[in-house]
Amino acid sequence: MTLHYLSYTRTLIIAFVIYGCMISTTSAKNEPSPYEIDLQKQIDNIKKSELQLHNYIVSLQNEIYIIRDQIELIANNPLLNKQSFHTKKLQKDESNLKEKELYDLSIKMFNDHKYTEAKNHLSSFIDLYTNSSLIPCARFYYGKCNYKLSKFKESIDQLIIFIKEKPDSEHIPEALLLISENQIALNNISEAIKTLKIILKNHKNSDIYGTAQKLFNMIK
Template sequence: MIVTYSPNIRSLLIAFIMLVFITPVTTCAKNEPSASEINLQKQIDNIKKSELQLHNYIMNLQNEIYIIRDQIELISNSPLLNKQSFHTKTPQNDGRSLKEKELYDLCIKMFNDHKYIESKNHLANFIDVYNNSSLIPYAIFYYGKCNYKLGRFKESIDQLTIFIKEKSDNEHVPEAMLLIAENQIALNNISDATKTLRKILKNHKNSDIYGTAQKLFNMIK
């Protein structure tokens, strides 16, 4: 049997078919991103790429710092290369007790043996028990160094700042300042680190760590 349609019905069928098959294409076209949206997405992708590159740069910088620090400590811990090292030389005895000296020496030994948690705990005990000792600034100095080694950068900066304030004329102030700069870099505070290193290069040109500070400064400026 052959079905026949009137012209009007045929026109309606054709219109319906066009509506069904053509409308989705039109809708899809409307959902396509505009040129401005595509440009914005490209900018976002470029920003993310730059952030990743900056992160990798900072990580590489920190690795180089650790290498430099290990070299400094290797030299400073060698009595043959540096007999006056802060790591091997205890400040002159001013009447402190034997137990006081023994505890302080134990703290330093643990630090030199890379036992930073143990050293930090003993230093905290030393600072609490012998709070009037002339060794307190030095204990705080090493406490700050332990925190740096343990990744507690903000606390390390606070303690090293105390040491510098109380022992502003001490020969180890440049080292404390260098550590502060390294902490600042670890915190991605490149601006403050640059300022700290500038102070070292300006005020401590004869320091043993001047060359290290110059190298670090050139890396981040």
């Protein structure tokens, strides 16, 4: 009986050892290996990177939509359009600068007694800048150039246009006096007298009133 009991006990011990090994093996199989842990980390990192990339792409798309809307707004709104506002303003400023430079150059040439050059520049100015506020004054000096160059008929024509365009100009008395001198040069004394009478009647406070009076007394 004792032998039988020892044999039975031994069998149980062996069974428990085998069962323990089986449990240990099963437990070992359930725990991931270091390689599996590292692989899982890489997979998690890739998924995280993919999510960040997706969010970045969505953000870029939103910025593109905003920029496109702004471009359409600028293209359709003349107040915001660089071409219609800033560029055109710049072009206008440059045009005004060239206009003033040509006019000033013409007057300088006249004052330097270069009447032919001054006349040519004034003629170009009148042709180029038809809407300029300086056109009447340009015509006035153009008429003076023609008088200096003995182009008396052309001088009268330009001075008459000047008087019509700028009737309130301070140069009106001088223009009338110059017309009378052109008329005298053309031997049209009766017309010169009429012109001088206008000065004596309407421009008594003018600086050239005395000159007009003397010329009138000489030819009447």
